[in-house]
Amino acid sequence: EPIGGAEFDPAALHEELSQAFRTVAQQKGLTFIGTCADAPERVVGDRKKVKQIAANLLSNALKFTDQGHVSLTFAAYDADRWAIRISDSGPGLNAQATQRLFGKLSTDNDLVPQSGIGLAITKDLIELLSGSIQVITKTGAGTVIEILLPVGMKST
DSSP: OOTTOEEEOHHHHHHHHHHHHHHHHHHTTOEEEEEOTTSOSOEEEOHHHHHHHHHHHHHHHHHHOOSSEEEEEEEEOSSSEEEEEEEEOSOOOOHHHHHHTTSOOOTTOOSSTTOHHHHHHHHHHHHHTTOEEEEEEOTTSOEEEEEEEESSOOOO
């Protein structure tokens, strides 16, 4: 097994996450949208960490969304990377809150209660996997979080 993970099927992981979070969404009266048609068939990586990252971001999306939808998309991005997108129709965040989103938890962070530490760890995990994260959000307009991960391991 190469350092940093083994080959896995993103579609199977997507299905696993969708089944787990669809129930939570339905209990809150939300629509869960899962899309995986464009995902690569196999990727090399740490499946457990990828699952942890997606689950953490999905549970945050569900926690802060009171109406509408939460969606999970796995898709090919370019020749070297694939994307995980989590979007919601929640309240969205202003620029200041977005900047602080992945910082370590500060005592004055009452904007997004109890989300700081999980997101800081999530960002560390993404960086550990040589990935990147982008947050697209606007107050009142929901949030889209896009994670780009390598399709294969880079040989050093």
